[in-house]
C-alpha cells in the first residue's frame with residue numbers, strides 16, 4: 001500500500017501559529033526547526049540546560065532560552081531534539097513533571113517511543129515530524145524557499161487533532177513544500193536506522209574507504225583515488241537523485257554501464273544481502289537499540305570506531321584536495 005503524502009495545501013500554518021512551541025535542544029535539527037518555526041510566525045522557546053554550549057548560539061540568533069523544565073511547563077507542544085540516548089532521562093526528570101493534559105510531545109525520530117524508553121501519559125498527544133535529511137540541510141532548504149521531505153506519525157491522539165498539528169508544524173519548517181509522508185513510529189524508526197547503518201552512512205562510508213584503499217595499496221596516486229572514489233560520487237548521486245538509477249546508467253558511458261552492471265553484484269554479494277537482513281533483524285528485535293543505549297554511556301568502543309573513520313589517509317588527502325577546490329566547500333550551517 002502506498003503512503004499518503006501531504007503538501008502545503010494540506011496543512012494549515014495557523015494551527016501551529018496558535019500554539020506555544022518548546023524546542024528542546026539546539027543542535028543539528030533543533031536549530032533548523034526553531035529558526036524556521038520562528039520565521040514562520042510561531043512562538044518558540046528553546047529548552048537547554050544552564051551552562052549548555054548551545055545557549056549562546058540560540059541567544060545570538062535572537063531566540064529565548066529557558067531550562068528544559070521551564071520550556072516544557074510553558075509550552076503546548078514540546079519537540080524533543082536532543083540526542084536519542086539522553087531523551088529518556090530528560091523526559092523523566094524535566095518533561096514529565098511539567099506535562100499537562102492536552103499537551104503534545106513531538107519527536108524528530110521514533111527511537112524512544114518505538115523501544116519503550118519513553119511512555120507518555122494517555123492524556124498527552126504523541127507525534128513525530130521527522131525531516132528526511134540532516135538538520136543543516138533542513139534549514140538551508142527552508143531559507144532557499146524549498147524544503148526537505150519529512151515523515152509524520154501520530155502515536156497518541158487524545159485531543160483528536162494531532163495530525164493537523166503535526167502537519168502544520170511540518171509546514172512551518174518547510175517539509176510540506178517537498179512532501180510529507182504519513183508513517184508510524186515503528187516504520188520510521190526501523191527504516192531510518194536501517195538506511196543510515198546499511199546504505200546512507202555506514203555502507204557508503206565503507207564502500208568509499210575500501211575503494212580508495214584498494215587503489216592506493218595498488219600504487220595509484222591518493223589524489224586520483226580520492227577523485228574516483230569520493231569526489232565523483234556526488235555527481236553520480238546527483239544523477240540518481242534527479243532521475244533514478246535509469247538516469248545515471250543513461251548518462252554514464254556504455255563502458256561504465258557495462259562495467260557497473262557486470263561487476264556491481266560482485267561487490268554487493270548474496271552474503272552482503274544476508275548481512276543486511278541480519279542488521280535489519282537486530283533493529284527489529286531491539287538488539288541494536290539496547291547495544292547503543294549501553295554504549296552511549298562511556299562510548300569507549302564508539303570512540304575507537306570513530307577514529308578509524310576520521311584519522312586516515314582518505315580524510316587527509318580529501319582535506320588537501322578540497323582546499324584546492326574552494327567552490328566545493330560550503331559552511332555546514334549559517335547558524336549552529
Ligand SMILES: NC(=O)C1=CN([C@@H]2O[C@H](COP(=O)(O)OP(=O)(O)OC[C@H]3O[C@@H](n4cnc5c(N)ncnc54)[C@H](OP(=O)(O)O)[C@@H]3O)[C@@H](O)[C@H]2O)C=CC1
Nearest residue numbers: 025026027028029052053054081082083086108109134135
Ligand atoms: N542530525 C540529524 O540531521 C537528524 C536527527 N534526527 C533526530 O533528531 C533528534 C536530535 O538529533 P540531532 O539534532 O542530531 O541532535 P544533536 O546531537 O545535534 O543535539 C545536540 C543538542 O542537544 C543538546 N543536549 C544534549 N544533551 C542534552 C540534555 N541532556 N538536555 C538538554 N539538551 C541537551 C545539546 O546541548 P549542548 O550544546 O549543551 O551539548 C545540543 O543543543 C534525534 O532524535 C535524532 O535521531 C532526525 C533526522 C535527522
Ligand SMILES: CC[C@](O)(C(C)=O)C(=O)O
Nearest residue numbers: 131132133134192196200
Ligand atoms: C541519515 C542519517 C539520519 O537518519 C538523517 C540525517 O536522516 C540521522 O539520524 O542523522
Ligand SMILES: [Mg+2]
Nearest residue numbers: 132133192196
Ligand atoms: Mg534519517
Ligand SMILES: [Mg+2]
Nearest residue numbers: 109192193196
Ligand atoms: Mg537517523
